[in-house]
Amino acid sequence: MNDMRIVERTVDTQNTKITARGVQVHYGTSHAIKDLNVDILDKTVTAFIGPSGCGKSTFLRCLNRMNDTIAVCKVSGEIKLEGEDIYDARVDPVQLRAKVGMVFQKPNPFPKSIYDNVAYGPKIHGLTRNKAELDEIVESSLKKAAIWNEVKDRLSAPGTGLSGGQQQRLCIARAIATSPEVLLMDEPCSALDPIATSQVEELIDELRSQFSVVIVTHSMQQAARVSQKTAFFHLGHLVEYGETGQIFTNPQDPRTESYISGRIG
Amino acid sequence: MTDATASGMAVPAGRPKSSLLAQTALMKKRNASEARFKFYGVAAIVLSLSVLAFMLWTILNDGVSAFFQAKLSFPLELTAETLDPEGNRNRDEMARVTTIGYGRVLTTAFATELEKRGIAVEGVSEKDISDMISKDAAGDLRATVLANPQMVGTTIDATVLATGRIDGYLKGRVTMETAERDSNVTPQQLQLADALRDAGILGSSFNWDFITSPDASDQRPEAAGLGVAIMGSAYMMLLVLITCVPIGVAASIYLEEFAPKNTWTDAIEVNISNLAAVPSIVFGILGLAIFINFAGMPQSSSLVGALVLSLMTLPTIIIATRASIKAVPPSIRDAALGIGASKMQTVFHHVLPLAMPGILTGTILGLASALGETAPLLLIGMVAFVDNYPAASVAGVLDPATALPVQVYGWAQRADPAFIERSSGAIIILLIFLVAMNVLAILLRRRFERRW
Ligand SMILES: Nc1ncnc2c1ncn2[C@@H]1O[C@H](COP(=O)(O)OP(=O)(O)OP(=O)(O)O)[C@@H](O)[C@H]1O
Ligand SMILES: [Mg+2]
Numbered sequence: 001m002n003d004m005r006i007v008e009r010t011v012d013t014q015n016t017k018i019t020a021r022g023v024q025v026h027y028g029t030s031h032a033i034k035d036l037n038v039d040i041l042d043k044t045v046t047a048f049i050g051p052s053g054c055g056k057s058t059f060l061r062c063l064n065r066m067n068d069t070i071a072v073c074k075v076s077g078e079i080k081l082e083g084e085d086i087y088d089a090r091v092d093p094v095q096l097r098a099k100v101g102m103v104f105q106k107p108n109p110f111p112k113s114i115y116d117n118v119a120y121g122p123k124i125h126g127l128t129r130n131k132a133e134l135d136e137i138v139e140s141s142l143k144k145a146a147i148w149n150e151v152k153d154r155l156s157a158p159g160t161g162l163s164g165g166q167q168q169r170l171c172i173a174r175a176i177a178t179s180p181e182v183l184l185m186d187e188p189c190s191a192l193d194p195i196a197t198s199q200v201e202e203l204i205d206e207l208r209s210q211f212s213v214v215i216v217t218h219s220m221q222q223a224a225r226v227s228q229k230t231a232f233f234h235l236g237h238l239v240e241y242g243e244t245g246q247i248f249t250n251p252q253d254p255r256t257e258s259y260i261s262g263r264i265g
Numbered sequence: 266m267t268d269a270t271a272s273g274m275a276v277p278a279g280r281p282k283s284s285l286l287a288q289t290a291l292m293k294k295r296n297a298s299e300a301r302f303k304f305y306g307v308a309a310i311v312l313s314l315s316v317l318a319f320m321l322w323t324i325l326n327d328g329v330s331a332f333f334q335a336k337l338s339f340p341l342e343l344t345a346e347t348l349d350p351e352g353n354r355n356r357d358e359m360a361r362v363t364t365i366g367y368g369r370v371l372t373t374a375f376a377t378e379l380e381k382r383g384i385a386v387e388g389v390s391e392k393d394i395s396d397m398i399s400k401d402a403a404g405d406l407r408a409t410v411l412a413n414p415q416m417v418g419t420t421i422d423a424t425v426l427a428t429g430r431i432d433g434y435l436k437g438r439v440t441m442e443t444a445e446r447d448s449n450v451t452p453q454q455l456q457l458a459d460a461l462r463d464a465g466i467l468g469s470s471f472n473w474d475f476i477t478s479p480d481a482s483d484q485r486p487e488a489a490g491l492g493v494a495i496m497g498s499a500y501m502m503l504l505v506l507i508t509c510v511p512i513g514v515a516a517s518i519y520l521e522e523f524a525p526k527n528t529w530t531d532a533i534e535v536n537i538s539n540l541a542a543v544p545s546i547v548f549g550i551l552g553l554a555i556f557i558n559f560a561g562m563p564q565s566s567s568l569v570g571a572l573v574l575s576l577m578t579l580p581t582i583i584i585a586t587r588a589s590i591k592a593v594p595p596s597i598r599d600a601a602l603g604i605g606a607s608k609m610q611t612v613f614h615h616v617l618p619l620a621m622p623g624i625l626t627g628t629i630l631g632l633a634s635a636l637g638e639t640a641p642l643l644l645i646g647m648v649a650f651v652d653n654y655p656a657a658s659v660a661g662v663l664d665p666a667t668a669l670p671v672q673v674y675g676w677a678q679r680a681d682p683a684f685i686e687r688s689s690g691a692i693i694i695l696l697i698f699l700v701a702m703n704v705l706a707i708l709l710r711r712r713f714e715r716r717w
Contacts, residue, residue: 066603071526098605108596110615120614121604171600178604 050233101180109159331690401488486683497666504571549641585627
C-alpha cells in the first residue's frame with residue numbers, strides 16, 4: 001500500500017520519469033544492487049557517483065534493460081518509466097531502448113562511416129521519410145554533440161578512425177539522433193580532454209530541456225557542474241539521493257561525506 | 266609523498282650499481298636464450314620450406330611432362346570405300362563401320378606416308394608400324410568423321426596420338442635397354458621413332474586433352490585425361506557450397522547469437538567439435554549406408570559425393586563461422602542494442618559484416634579440404650572407371666563421375682609407368698585449384714577488411 005501512494009504522487013506531479021522500487025541485481029551469486037529505491041525526474045540531470053564497483057553502471061543498465069544481454073544477470077524489483085513497468089512481460093526491450101538511449105563508458109562507434117553511425121538509429125526506427133530529413137537529423141545531432149565542425153568535411157570517413165574523444169562525441173550524437181526520452185550516459189567524459197568535456201557538459205545542460213539525463217561520473221566537479229540531482233552509491237546501496245547542492249555541501253550520511261571529501265573510493 | 270621520494274632514491278638491496286654500457290651477466294644470458302629461440306624458429310621454417318620445395322620439385326618433375334604428348338602428323342586420306350561403303354554419306358549407315366575400319370584407314374595412311382618419305386628401319390613389321398599409333402586414335406577419328414560425314418573422301422592433315430611407349434621414349438622414360446625387355450615395344454620401333462622425329466612426323470606438343478578428355482583404359486595411358494574428374498570435382502564443390510554455406514552460417518548464427526546457453530547447446534557444441542575430428546572415411550560409410558543403400562541415390566554420382574563431403578565440411582564451416590562471430594567485439598552489439606536495434610538487426614547489420622572475412626576464409630578452406638578428400642569418395646564408388654562425361658545439366662549430378670584426388674589415387678595404382686606421370690600431372694591440376702581457392706580466400710578477406 002505504501003508503494004501505491006508513492007506512485008500516485010509521482011504521477012500527479014507529472015515530474016517523475018523513472019521510479020525504481022526495491023531493485024535487486026544479482027550477477028550469479030554476487031549481489032550487485034541491494035534494495036534500491038529512486039525517483040528520476042524528467043527534464044533533469046541526475047548524476048550517479050560512488051566508488052568503483054559500487055554498481056552505478058549496473059543500475060544504469062537496468063534502466064534500459066541492457067542487462068538482459070548478460071546471461072548471469074538477474075534483476076528483481078520494479079522499475080517504471082512513466083508508470084509503466086519496464087520489466088513487464090509485455091514490454092519489448094527493443095522498444096524500450098528506443099526511448100531510453102545509452103552512451104557507453106568506452107566509445108563504441110560502428111565500423112561504418114560517421115554519417116551511417118548517426119543515421120542508423122533514425123533509419124531503423126523509421127523517423128525520417130526521405131534523405132533530406134535524415135541529413136538534417138545527422139547534422140543537428142552532430143552539432144548538438146559538439147563534433148560537427150570536426151567531421152563535417154568527412155562524413156563518409158569511418159567512425160572508428162576518429163580520436164577517442166571524437167568517437168565518444170560521435171556516440172553521443174548517435175544516441176540523441178533517435179530522440180530518446182531518457183539518455184543514460186556512463187562516464188561519457190572519461191576519454192575526453194577538458195575542452196571536449198566542457199562541450200559535452202554544455203550539451204548535457206542543453207539536453208535537459210528535452211530529456212531526462214542520467215550521468216555516471218567519477219568527477220565530483222562534473223557532477224556538481226551539470227547535475228541537479230545526485231545519487232551516491234556505495235557497495236550496491238543507494239546511500240543518499242538529493243539535490244546536488246545539498247549532497248555536496250551538506251551530506252546527511254557520513255559515507256557520502258567521506259567519499260566527497262576523498263576518504264573512500 | 267615524502268615516503269615515495271625517499272624510497273625512490275634508495276637503490277634496492279641486492280642490485281649492484283652497474284653501467285648501462287656493459288651488459289650484466291643476467292642480461293647476456295637472457296639475450297643468449299632469445300637468440301637461441303630465434304635460431305630454432307628460423308631453422309624450423311627453413312626445414313619446412315625445404316621439405317615443401319622438395320615436394321613441389323618432385324611433383325613438377327614427374328608431372329609437367331603429362332601436359333605434353335607425342336603425336337604423329339601425316340596426311341590422312343579418308344577412303345570412301347572403307348568408311349562409307351554405301352556412298353551416300355548417311356550417318357546411320359556409316360556408323361556400321363567400327364573402329365577397326367578406321368584403324369585400317371589410319372594404318373594404311375601412316376604406312377603410305379613412311380613409304381613415300383622413304384623412312385624405313387630394318388626389322389619393323391607392318392604391325393609394329395601400326396602399333397605406334399595409339400589405340401585411341403581410331404575411336405577419335407571415327408567420332409570426328411561421324412560428326413562431319415562430308416569429310417569422307419577428302420585428305421586431311423591428321424595429328425594422332427602416338428602410343429604411350431613412344432611418348433615415354435620422347436620423354437626419356439623408355440630407353441633402348443628397357444625396350445629390350447618390354448613386350449609392348451621393340452628397339453627397332455624406337456629407331457623408327459627417331460627417324461620419324463627427324464622427318465618432322467613425330468613431335469611432342471601441349472596436350473589439352475589431358476585436361477579435357479575422360480579417363481582411358483590400362484592399355485592407353487596416352488589418351489587418359491582429367492575431364493570427368495574435373496567436372497565431378499566442380500559439381501561437388503558447387504553442391505557443397507550450396508548445401509554447406511547456408512546451413513553452416515545459419516546454424517552458427519543461431520548457436521552463437523540466439524540459442525540459450527544451456528546443457529543442450531553445450532552438448533551440441535561438443536558434438537560439432539567432435540564431428541570435425543571424425544576420420545573422413547567414417548563419413549564415407551555413413552554416406553554409403555544412408556544415401557546409397559537407404560535413400561537409393563545412384564552410386565558414383567557427384568550428388569552423393571557432394572552430400573558426403575558436405576557432412577564432412579559442415580562442422581569445419583560452423584566452427585570457423587562461430588569463431589569469427591565470437592571475435593566481433595561485444596561493444597558493437599551493445600552499441601546497436603543500445604540505440605534500439607533488434608537482435609536480428611544487430612546480427613545482420615553489424616555482427617555479420619564484421620565476421621564476414623573470417624566466414625569466407627573458413628568456408629573456402631573447408632571447401633579446399635573437401636576438394637582434396639579421397640577416402641569417403643572411394644566408399645561411395647567414385648573410384649570406378651568412368652569414361653563418359655556427366656551431363657552438363659542439373660541432372661548431371663546424378664551421373665557417374667569421379668573426382669580429382671580419386672583420379673590421382675586410381676592412376677597411381679595402375680601398372681604402366683605412364684600413369685604415374687599422369688598421376689603427378691593430376692596432382693599439379695589439383696594443387697592449382699587449391700592454390701587458386703586459397704588466393705581467393707586471401708583476396709576476399711582483404712577486400713572485406715579494407716573497407717575500414
Ligand atoms: N558482467 C558482469 N558479470 C559479473 N559481475 C559483474 C558484471 N558486471 C559488473 N559486475 C559486478 O557488479 C558490481 C558492480 O559493477 P559496476 O560495473 O556496476 O560498477 P561501477 O560502479 O560501474 O564501477 P566503475 O565506476 O568502475 O565503472 C561489481 O562488483 C562487478 O564486479
Ligand atoms: Mg561503470
